[in-house]
Amino acid sequence: MATYDFLFSSLGLKEWCAEDASDAPMSMAALLNKSKGTEGEATSLWDLPFPSMDALNESCAAFPQSRELTQGLEQGFLAIKDNLSIVLDPITQPLSWALDATLYGMVNTPWWIVIPILLAVVLFVTKSWKLVGFVAGSLCLLAFIDYYEYAMQTLAIIFVCAFICVLLGVPIGIAMSRSNMMQRLTVPVLDMLQTLPPFVYLIPLIFLFSVTESKLYGIAIILYAIVPVIRLTNLGIRLVDKDVIEAADAFGMTSQQKLFRVQIPLALPNIMAGVNQTIMMSLAMVVIASLVSAPGLGVLVLQGIRNLELGVGLVAGLGIVILAVILDRVTKASLARINASQKQ
């Protein structure tokens, strides 16, 4: 006798319940009860179980247990997995190529070429020799303690992923800013992407792609890091001074002219702030993604945890902090340069 027997008998479903009775999977609690031999004892109101799937299953064997829900989800996913792969594999393949090529390029090019190129880029975007000096010092320090290769791998992954985030995120943000409907549809997705624990992204991706493929961690990083650039592009364009937009209309600009000559340039400070956030978030994710074979400093952190190598883990963590500071300073400095040229 279970608590909710009356429910099924009053609904006249007793036969349906008996029809499909099986002794197969049982909940852990039921198993424990069985082994203790306490099943069927009268229960007080104090112990009334919530009418959950498992509790109802006790009264009616045909009622599904909750583990069947998760199992069903898993089986459903496995069932569509092959078809999904046929579609997703070719689409995402370029990501693998881009990641592999960049990783190969940055690691195998000699340090005395890579470091000057990076410094030249820093100088180009920030126009600040002070910052170039800081970045040079930091990179040399990392190289001196033999973390150069790991740091370059991490940087390579971030460059590729952040670039793709901007490539996809800015157009999505623009579409959101132009249509309230699009915004209503997109915001819940963005909220979900932002609140879902980063580890959860990895689970379906592991099923979908082979762990040896670099797109696996690439997609995880992009999904995690794309949110701020979309949000801030949308916000930036919506915040563009209404008077300037009105002037653009009054002078007869087409909507395309308005977008490229007024809205995007004026939203640029916000878009760049989004890019800065996106880069910082891809750095955070690249460490977690080392769980699924992403190379770089994250691997060392993971090694520190797995093998209890305190020193390795700490120094790698410090290396990540240095990279974070470099990336943040450089993007902020270029942001400041844009801001300075168009304050009102």
Add this chain to the structure above:
Amino acid sequence: MDREIKVSVRNLYKIFGETPDVALEYVRQGMGKPELLEKHRHVLGLQDINVDMRDGEITVIMGLSGSGKSTLIRHINRLIEPTAGEIEIDGKNVLDFDEDQLRKLRREGMSMVFQKFALLPHKTVLENAGMALAVRGFTVEEFEGEARKWLARVGLEGNADQFPHELSGGMQQRVGIARALASNSPIMLMDEAFSALDPLIRSDMQDLLLELQEELKKTIIFITHDLDESLKLADHLVILDEGHIVQQGEPQEILMNPNDPYIMDFIADINRARVLRVRSVMERTQDAPAECAGDISEHDNLESVITKSNGNTDLVYRVTRKGNQIGVLDMKVLVKALVPTEPSDSIERAQL
């Protein structure tokens, strides 16, 4: 005097709300603005506006904030769509225009100057001045000459390569005017163009506008809440209150014959000696006065006549146009004209 009508607004209504067409019927049946807002949650923006704006004249639309003047000017280039009515430019109904025609009108037919300047902050002064031309597809090299010409005309020769935020408010608005002029359009819409500037600079800009107008003869539609400004600039003055026209006509005419208590209150505080012109108060006659103290022009303001007479009210002046007498002005008449028309209260009470 009577030039061709360039812009004509006919029976224009604008109602803001969910179902303006329904609300329009109530308004046509005589419902007022407060009642419409309270009962139907619709805001009556403009009510039965009829204005003719003539070629080469400055038409000033004056009203306090909320009177619908900014709404009205935005109907002329259809930044706002009317609920009912017609807007004709050169005899063509703008409301029948499709998107391409409207864009062409906005690009080539009219230009606009804004209260908050609305310059592109990321472009140089030169590029801003050439914005109208850039929109039409010209490159910087192609429009540079034209843009520099107009920048020089408004007194900004040396600032072409600066950014707007490096200029003062007055200079930014000069860029705004250069931008409007560089489009070479016959109609210029000016939405409270000088309201954000401080009084001295505002006066300078008004002089600049009059000077440019002397030469260019554009059709200018100017919005302001400042009576002194409207009297200084207007060839044709339209006074707007709560979305309807209270009075329109030549500014001197309105000053001498206000037809509404609202306007009388409005003009009670102005310096009449500076605003009124000789032609508005003189007696029209070809007969030479008995004792002529001297000649004055019909365009002189009363202030300058008082200065000339040294305060002596016994004098009589001959008013001339291009050397010929068109009237006489007795200083006693002049002094009487300085007293404003009776304040609204006493007139209303007298009528009751």
